[in-house]
Amino acid sequence: MVNPMIQTSLMERMSIDPEKVSDDIVGFLQREVKENNKSGILLGLSGGIDSTVLATLATKAVGHSKVYALYLSGWNSQKKFLRYAQGTADRLKINFEARGIGQSIKEHGIREPLLMKLVMFSRTLNKLLVYSSRLLFSVFLKDSPYALSLKVGKLGKKGRTIHDIVVAVVESGFNIPHICRRKILEAYALEKNLLMVGAANKSESLSGWFVKDGVDDIPVEPLLGLYKNQIRQLARFLDIPMEIIDETPSPDMLRGFTDELVMGFPYEKLDKVFYVLEYGLDKQIALGEGISLNEFEAIKNLKRFSVWKRQNGHRFPSF
Secondary structure, rough: OOOOOOOOOOHHEEEEEHHHHHHHHHHHHHHHHHHOOOEEEEEEEEOOOOHHHHHHHHHHHHHHHHHHEEHHHHHOOOOHHHHHHHHHHHHOOOEEEEEEEEHHHHHOOOOOOOOHHHHHOOHHHHHHHHHHOOOOOHHHOOOOOOHHHHHHHOOOOOOOHHHHHHHHHHHHHHHHHHHHHHHHHHHHHHHHOOEEEEOHHHHHHHHHHOOOOOOOOEEEEEOOOOOOHHHHHHHHOOOOHHHHOOOOOOOOOOOOOOOOHHHOOOOHHHHHHHHHHOOOOOHHHHHOOOOOHHHHHHHHHHHHHOOHHHHHHEOOOOE
8 A cells, every 4th residue: 555644635545456455355265265174155246346346355365166146136126236146246256146125124023114105216315315315414403313313323222312213224124134135155165165255345344334244344345445446456357347437326215315425525525534544644645535524524433433334353454
């Protein structure tokens, strides 16, 4: 990586040597498989850039015949992501299976939230819902809905306040499906003696954009040392299809819902602020690159509010 003290832009400072990073992750995966006496590697292949990069590196590490990928669709998963996942599996010639998680969710006593039924049809309506709720929350609660979900998620309170409603929606609509996905992967990995790996990155981890004990909170997370923009650098080096690289990051829950829309910030701004915080740089550097003071403090708070989510240990290569 570039020396953080060099007077260049933050994005230039986050530039990586993709060949070396690729080799480091491949070596890490090979050691994990060998040291844990596993027969291969298992991952959830969502069709997004992170899991596609991970599948590619896993194939380089152990060969296509020893890589297993499951696409686990939820209530409102979009068909294009299954197409991306299937295309990746075909290109890499890895073992692939698509499954629904509906039965697993029902076993938890969870039914599809009414909100998700109401907003599954209109991308524009969903975006309007996010923007309007963000405005209302900022006026009356002095927080964004996402920041509030991080704060009240830690408290785990139950009741009928607006805080509790947020927790209930997040729990049934987002958390439980991701926990179910992890349980399906765990059972599959146990059955075939596979090393289960997750595709979380550093930007998601520091902003709390993952479910604790879910599919992105797995003990082995080979990409966890990389920011989102560094994943994109690695994807281009690995010749990942541009339609996947250019796809807007999304939890694939509701039409129009994207990572950046829900969190309230583009990944570029998240990466810049987190990088400044990681290296103890003067925040004026970030403020000089298109980030306002309010945005800097809000992103910093996402990191602070989500500390409770990062209590589980993870193994990943350091860059």
